[in-house]
Amino acid sequence: MAGRIEVGVIGLGKFGLELARNLREMGHGVTGIDSSTEKVKIAKPYLTHVFQADGTDQQTLEQLSFQDFNYVVVSTGDSMEASILVVLNLQEIGVKKIWVKAMSDAHKKVLNKLGVDFVVFPEHFAAKQLAYKLATPGMLDYLSMGQDVLIKEKKVGDWKGKTLIDLNLTNNFQVQVIAIRKGGTDELNFVPKATEPLEEHDMLVLIGYHENLVKMP
Known part of the structure; x- marks a missing residue:
C-alpha cells in the first residue's frame, strides 16, 4: 500500500x-x-512479527532491527526507569522517531529533556476527550x-439557503467547514463546494478551537 510504514512497539x-x-x-x-x-501469545495473531524479548537490552533491539523502523513506540508498563532506559538505547542505535507513553508529569518532563518526538498520556487524553464530549453538544x-x-x-x-461563502465562518468565527452531512444521512461530503x-x-x-466553536450561534 502507498504510504505503508514499519513500526516497532515495545511493551504489549x-x-x-x-x-x-x-x-x-x-x-x-x-x-x-x-x-x-x-x-506475546495474545499479540501474535494480530502483529506482523512478535518476539518475547527484553526491551531494555540494547543488543536485542539492534538484532531485531529496531533502528530500521519508521517509528518506535515505547509502552513499557509502570516502570519509568525502564521506559527511559529503552529510549536511551533506541537513541543509541539510531532510531529515527520515538513515541513514548508517559506515566506521570515527571516522566514526561524527562522524556522531553531527552528529545523524544512525541509523548502521550492515554488516560489523560481519553478523560479530556470525554469531558469535552459531555460539555460540547455535537x-x-x-x-x-x-x-x-x-x-x-x-x-x-x-442558515438554510446560504452558501459557505455567505457564512464566511473562517473570518467570522475562526472555524473551518471540513465536510457536510447532507440531509442528516451518514454520507459525508468532504471538501464541500x-x-x-x-x-x-x-x-x-x-474544526476549530473549543473557545471559538462554543461562541457560534
Whole structure:
C-alpha cells in the first residue's frame, strides 16, 4: 500500500497492543516485543512479527532491527526507569522517531529533556476527550495539537439557503467547514463546494478551537 510504514512497539500491554492492532488494520507493518510470554501469545495473531524479548537490552533491539523502523513506540508498563532506559538505547542505535507513553508529569518532563518526538498520556487524553464530549453538544472528536482543537457537527437550521461563502465562518468565527452531512444521512461530503446553497437538515462538520466553536450561534 502507498504510504505503508514499519513500526516497532515495545511493551504489549493494553495500550501497546491496541495501538499495534489498529496500525495493522490500517495496513502497516508492526513488530512488537514484550518480556511476558502471555502478552506475546495474545499479540501474535494480530502483529506482523512478535518476539518475547527484553526491551531494555540494547543488543536485542539492534538484532531485531529496531533502528530500521519508521517509528518506535515505547509502552513499557509502570516502570519509568525502564521506559527511559529503552529510549536511551533506541537513541543509541539510531532510531529515527520515538513515541513514548508517559506515566506521570515527571516522566514526561524527562522524556522531553531527552528529545523524544512525541509523548502521550492515554488516560489523560481519553478523560479530556470525554469531558469535552459531555460539555460540547455535537462534538465528534478532540484533537491533541497543543491546543484544545475539536471537531463537531452543527445543524444548518436558520442558515438554510446560504452558501459557505455567505457564512464566511473562517473570518467570522475562526472555524473551518471540513465536510457536510447532507440531509442528516451518514454520507459525508468532504471538501464541500463553497457556492452550493445549504439545506435546513444538512449538518456542517466543523474544526476549530473549543473557545471559538462554543461562541457560534
